[in-house]
Amino acid sequence: MSLETDGAAIDLHEAIAFIWREAEMLDRCAYAPWLALWSAAGRYVIPIDRGTTDYAGTLNVAYDDQAMREARVKRLKSGFSMSSAPPARTVRTVSRFVETAAEAGAIELDAAMLLVEYKYETTRLLAADLNYRIVRANGGLALDRKVIRLINSDDALHGIGYLL
Amino acid sequence: MGTLPSDAASVPDYGSLVREDRVHTSLYRDPALFEAEMERIFTKTWVWVAHASELPGKNSFKTAHVGRQPVIVTRDRAGQVHVLLNRCRHRAASVCEQKKGKASVFVCPYHGWSYDVDGRLRAVPHAAGYAQDFDKADYPLVALRTEEYNGLIFATFNPDVEPLADYLGPAKKWIDLFMKQGAGFGVKAAGEHRFRFRGNWKIQLENTTDAYHFPIVHKSFLTSLDDETEELFDVLGQGGWIEDLGNGHSVMVMIPDLVDLEENLDAPIPERFQALADELAAEGHSDEQVRRIVRAVGGTGFNLNLFPNVACSMAFFRVLRPVSVTETEISHIALAMDGGPEAGNRMRLRLHEHFQGPMGFGSPDDAEGWERVQRGAAAGEDLWILVNRGTDPLTGHGAGDNVGDVSAETGMRAAYAMWKRMMTA
Numbered sequence: 001m002s003l004e005t006d007g008a009a010i011d012l013h014e015a016i017a018f019i020w021r022e023a024e025m026l027d028r029c030a031y032a033p034w035l036a037l038w039s040a041a042g043r044y045v046i047p048i049d050r051g052t053t054d055y056a057g058t059l060n061v062a063y064d065d066q067a068m069r070e071a072r073v074k075r076l077k078s079g080f081s082m083s084s085a086p087p088a089r090t091v092r093t094v095s096r097f098v099e100t101a102a103e104a105g106a107i108e109l110d111a112a113m114l115l116v117e118y119k120y121e122t123t124r125l126l127a128a129d130l131n132y133r134i135v136r137a138n139g140g141l142a143l144d145r146k147v148i149r150l151i152n153s154d155d156a157l158h159g160i161g162y163l164l
Numbered sequence: 165m166g167t168l169p170s171d172a173a174s175v176p177d178y179g180s181l182v183r184e185d186r187v188h189t190s191l192y193r194d195p196a197l198f199e200a201e202m203e204r205i206f207t208k209t210w211v212w213v214a215h216a217s218e219l220p221g222k223n224s225f226k227t228a229h230v231g232r233q234p235v236i237v238t239r240d241r242a243g244q245v246h247v248l249l250n251r252c253r254h255r256a257a258s259v260c261e262q263k264k265g266k267a268s269v270f271v272c273p274y275h276g277w278s279y280d281v282d283g284r285l286r287a288v289p290h291a292a293g294y295a296q297d298f299d300k301a302d303y304p305l306v307a308l309r310t311e312e313y314n315g316l317i318f319a320t321f322n323p324d325v326e327p328l329a330d331y332l333g334p335a336k337k338w339i340d341l342f343m344k345q346g347a348g349f350g351v352k353a354a355g356e357h358r359f360r361f362r363g364n365w366k367i368q369l370e371n372t373t374d375a376y377h378f379p380i381v382h383k384s385f386l387t388s389l390d391d392e393t394e395e396l397f398d399v400l401g402q403g404g405w406i407e408d409l410g411n412g413h414s415v416m417v418m419i420p421d422l423v424d425l426e427e428n429l430d431a432p433i434p435e436r437f438q439a440l441a442d443e444l445a446a447e448g449h450s451d452e453q454v455r456r457i458v459r460a461v462g463g464t465g466f467n468l469n470l471f472p473n474v475a476c477s478m479a480f481f482r483v484l485r486p487v488s489v490t491e492t493e494i495s496h497i498a499l500a501m502d503g504g505p506e507a508g509n510r511m512r513l514r515l516h517e518h519f520q521g522p523m524g525f526g527s528p529d530d531a532e533g534w535e536r537v538q539r540g541a542a543a544g545e546d547l548w549i550l551v552n553r554g555t556d557p558l559t560g561h562g563a564g565d566n567v568g569d570v571s572a573e574t575g576m577r578a579a580y581a582m583w584k585r586m587m588t589a
Binding site: 049057078161 | 517
């Protein structure tokens with residue numbers, strides 16, 4: 001996950017503002033600008049086993065490198081996926097931020113997400129622990145890792161036709 | 165709710181709801197009919213509960229369901245598998261709430277009755293409070309009849325049902341072919357995606373034998389593949405076939421080249437697996453071994469649908485669990501080579517994630533489609549569900565005289581014929 005960064009420390013509030021911008025993009029299904037938030041080596045991970053960090057060696061809901069993120073967004077926006085055309089409406093909040101590590105040009109933090117989705121007369125609540133690594137690159141911030149640990153990741157879920 | 169045709173004694177005439185080419189909408193909608201299915205099908209025939217690899221070694225267990233009834237599947241110290249109702253014989257509390265694990269004893273949390281992994285009641289606290297004639301041998305966890313074929317473990321409440329091997333019949337050959345994707349290492353369960361949809365269980369049962377939907381529902385999956393792989397998944401265009409295997413079972417061959425994974429080992433390595441082949445070769449695996457692993461890594465080219473609740477589906481097990489007349493839980497169990505090279509197993513996990521799971525490129529669209537079936541079936545209670553596609557067998561097909569085109573609804577007709585047989589028995 002290491003990459004070239006420009007070295008300046010990232011302030012917690014700067015990181016939170018970045019995460020909120022990301023959350024708002026996702027609720028709008030603004031996936032093209034969301035793709036641009038990522039570092040080239042970044043990983044978007046939704047594990048099934050909440051305790052694991054060996055994502056490559058275990059089965060996940062999603063374990064995306066850049067190519068897979070791009071393919072995922074293409075699919076969600078294609079109009080040919082009935083689970084995402086139309087997608088459920090979502091409203092999410094991200095909070096309970098805790099800084100867990102920091103180095104020159106990078107910050108890691110944990111957070112909580114509550115997401116409400118609505119489709120076909122049904123409203124559902126999803127809750128997740130989030131872990132981010134955010135780096136300073138190309139004059140701005142970039143997502144270098146986002147791990148979404150759903151509270152019920154190892155139980156039966158429903159089809160999710162949008163991005164967490 | 166739809167009303168069932170009834171005879172004078174008001175016993176529903178289930179047989180009239182299934183014709184050769186159509187089934188009645190009430191099969192998706194009627195709660196009373198669902199109750200009858202749980203009794204007449206799910207307690208009367210073999211129901212899949214586990215793969216042998218999910219019980220690795222003595223005192224290992226997993227929890228599962230037979231119909232709606234929770235069970236514990238255990239392997240005892242001698243290696244024998246038991247399927248036990250997850251219900252204390254005292255006051256009914258469940259004795260195990262873990263999905264899987266190791267245990268040498270199951271202790272009821274309510275009053276402390278303890279059971280051996282073979283179900284025997286080992287001890288009850290303060291036993292002196294019971295009458296003299298209280299005999300622990302009278303109160304084991306209730307055991308189901310349990311049999312295994314090539315790693316697939318089934319259980320049944322029915323002591324009189326035919327042996328599993330007879331029930332599977334011609335499906336056994338396809339199970340054996342399916343297991344070849346272990347590439348000589350054996351097949352091992354490697355995690356699962358579980359999800360629910362708001363629809364009747366038979367909608368999913370049908371889907372495993374439905375090639376017709378694939379290019380429509382999974383267009384967004386197909387366009388995410390490289391050209392060579394997209395061509396491979398042109399499932400209607402490769403001369404595939406579908407065959408009724410009896411007892412409600414069927415096989416749908418979508419990619420004839422991938423029926424037998426031990427054949428055609430000299431074929432060129434597909435582009436998408438070239439990096440894997442290079443990695444395996446660099447690890448010191450022989451060329452033959454590399455070819456065997458790579459040929460098997462994407463799974464087989466067929467779906468074997470076993471009535472009523474499991475399928476060996478290309479590269480994974482699909483397990484369904486009826487929850488209610490309008491809700492079904494699905495598990496897609498990923499498979500790996502048991503002890504095989506990590507690079508190959510990682511590839512298998514990534515392929516599984518690509519299509520399966522709540523955010524896969526395929527499953528969410530399937531689930532949405534099945535929910536749309538249930539929503540649509542709210543209309544027209546007198547209408548029928550058509551399963552009349554491809555009623556004529558193919559003539560002169562190499563696979564035999566009784567096979568239909570891959571997109572024929574032969575597998576659904578096979579399942580519904582068995583449904584009718586069991587519901588009217």
